[in-house]
Amino acid sequence: MLVSDRGALNAEQEAAIAEPGSVFLIACPGSGKTRTLTYKVASELEKIDSHRSFVAAITYTHRAADEIEERISGLGVDTSQLWIGTIHAFCLEWILKPYGKYHPDLQYGFQVINSHESEVILKRLCATSRNPAVTTFDCDYYFTDSSMELGCRTASKIPSVHRILQEYFGELHASRQIDFEHILKYAFEIVRDNPSVSTILSQIFTFIAIDEYQDTKQVQYSILGAIIKAGAGSTRTLIVGDPNQSIFASLGGYAIAPGDFRSLIGVPLREMALSRNYRSSERIIDYFGNFNVHGTLIEAASEHAAYASAITFDNVTTRNELETELARLIRHNIEVEGVSPNEICVVAPWWIHLAHMTRRLVALMPEYEFDGPGLVPFSRDIDNFWYKLAKLALTEASPRMFVLRLRWAGDIINDLELAGVDTSRISRRSLLRESNSIAPPDVEGLDYLASYFRTLFENLSIDYAQYRPLQEQHDAFFASSRQRVDRLVAEGAPYVSDIATFRRVFRPRTGITVSTIHGIKGAEFDTVVAFALLDGMVPHFSDADQLDSAKKLMYVIGSRARKHLHLIAERGRTKKGNWPDYDTTIPLKNLQYAYDR
Template sequence: MHLCVEFRDFELILFYAYQLISRHPAISTLLGQLFSFLLVDEYQDTKRIQYSIITAILKAGQGATKAFIVGDPNQAIYQSLGGYPIAFGDFKSMAGIDIEERELSRNYRSSERIIDYFGNFNVHATRIEAASSDKTYQSLVSFDETVSKAGLETELIRLIRFNIETTGIAPHEVCVLAPQWTHLASMTRRLVANMPEYSFDGPGMVPFARDTENFWYKLSKIALTQASPTMYVRRLRWAGDVLNDLEAAGASVSRFTRKSLLRECNAIKIDETDGLSYLRKFFEILFANLAIDFRLFSLLQEHHTAFFGSSQARVDRLKSEGSEFIGDIETFRKVFQTRTGITISTIHGVKGAEFDAVIAYALLEDMVPHFNDPNGQESALKLLYVIGSRARKNLHLISERGRIRQYSGEEYQATRQLVSCKFSYDQV
């Protein structure tokens, strides 16, 4: 008898992996013999339980397994979510092996002026030297705490156009940031409506319910993407997810493979301009060709009702807010395409990415840092460090006026750590 357990929760995977290694030390020994190297990136966002698993393997390997660990404690912005920038000495002690500490001081991304700026927000003293081909670029770094909330949209449009049309930066190299998704969704839709000549990749532009556990959402990934060599592995994985869910729902799928399911999907041709109508027809045709009546399976029927009900409500709401294009099939297809437009993201969401121009707004106390953050002002420094270090060439920071606290009625003030930074800002 074979027992197959599917873990959908990453925390459960970590928990059981740790339990296995703790209760059965031989597993660590075996893994230490299997792996010649353990490579850890962004170590400052690694959780304590992950360190325990890694160091158990290294310790069991008794030096046979090498480790290469890279990170920046100044970018440890996930501590409230469990990220832990472990001290070098603590890691060395846990691993029980000799580890050499080195400093990566060269920055191959940003200009000297950008580096000089975000260096003001160092929590851990680090030495950073500009080494990019654009290190002498005459970067523009601006900070505006006078624009009103009512005028924010106009100012963002001006800065976007300035960077693209005046400085020659490509649209996909422009990023607009804010602390939370709630600040971004409606703004994204307004920017799209007022700048139709540019495409945007961000929240508020997904025309249907993004429920990653919904069966029909998973199938829509295949329905809305074209067969191509660059998408093949990804679509093959999605097909596997669909077959697993079908089997879990009680359908017989033994006669299908991931490849045969993709062939069935690729063969469907529908002439339909409305996105939701397209998906309804696609699903009906596919299941007719598979000879499966999904309505016989309660889970699939419930997911179907939920997917189309919430999606229709979302499309109707977005249309009422002025996004008339949101229901078109081409808008639906963009959801899973490679992103090519102006990026809209949260500060946490953009970590690890880089852009020629970064525009950040809502840099306000109790937003940066969040009022619930136990590390307060230290977290504010790290968030500002991350914002600044995303930019290669130009950086624009905004602490708009006129945002009112819901309960007290008081106005949000600019982030204290940003206001206290003394820098020769540019007028753009």
């Protein structure tokens, strides 16, 4: 079989795949983590000898799930007994749907609301708060095994945030709705109070892969740990990640220690590592090694390890000069260094910095294409049903896209079921066939989507207006999308309303990428240009353990670059009130390094 042909694997990767028991794998940047996980999952699928057995792969994002499933299919392995997706999707499909009746809050049914619906409710409740004023940004929260933790760090706001959240929870409970954090809470409580559920799941899943463990929440560890423990060795795991890239602490994510995870699952666990970096030059690796909090071993192993990388640091350019300097760096890398535009990334800590900057760079450099947050012409709420369906509407029915589109079709069918639609007559393939048969004539993007959605549901004989979640999400998608398109057109980008611009959203990147630090985790580029590297932004002023958090963010930025790295801590970014301007983030300010000019 193709999976048995592992000539492309190194000794560390092969050892992790061949290990018969459970593995805790620490993988440095560029070490082939996804390749190793892919081969391991494929190998476990080949071992299945019963149609009742499954392999699960828990990923941090839907995009990662798409990529891994596509790679496994590319190895020629049957994925019919593979379940792959996020922990929220796993808990919904395998715990809440079949066993929700065992929880008093779910026994009469439930509906999952997406992030937009949640924000609408919270925004209305926050409007009642005065002195201090509370916004939806203050209302982030997550559950642990035993408590609810707030994202808000402003002491004067916390009582109001607690009151607003209790009202919010009350409204959800009254309408039998749950949000994404409650998916985890209820899944944990079902597993905790009904041990037989873990036992059943351990009999179904012979192997569970856990990707990006450093971003996993405590309650998620507990859910998956209970299933693995119930198997008493019959359910094995590969848990893989990089503790130096644990940058979602404000959302509850943390890198569990191997010993703690071993105690949680109650079975033998072998610690292993991937230490060979096949991405970056040795100079780049040495540089981001200055921010290596956990002291993990990283060896340069790429074909351009000896490349003469340029690493620059600019703390002189002012905020008003920033877009000109970014354009200069981009042009220098393309015209002098010979870097392809789609191998350049401009990165900053917050989306608010990037949307405006993307549009300014487009105006300043019309000869190049950009892929960034300021150019997405419709609402990018990844939890909205119609956003998910737009992926089918705007992508081509090609062999290369078949596996991804088949997976998206499955997600859409699951969402329809959650909304109360009878999907017994719809399969993933039949949904794709219906989708592929629709060709609206409209050249305006939103008109095209409206026509596609209407035709698809007519062909499926489904009146989506009869299902409140679908109708509300439909209204929200088009209202926010129309607002976004109108704003972009008014700001000098008339082309964004064209269907051609809409289609670009889901294509592989073709231009210069613009993203946040959190958004580029897992990506790689020849050149990375980072700005707003300022204390209070890197890390966010509300993050705990400020110095280590800042180091991890700098580690992520540096480790994305193959050849060149340009760092900017611009002057003149002001704070509210009488506070002094933002200064350079502490680990960058304290680092003594021989930068290039």
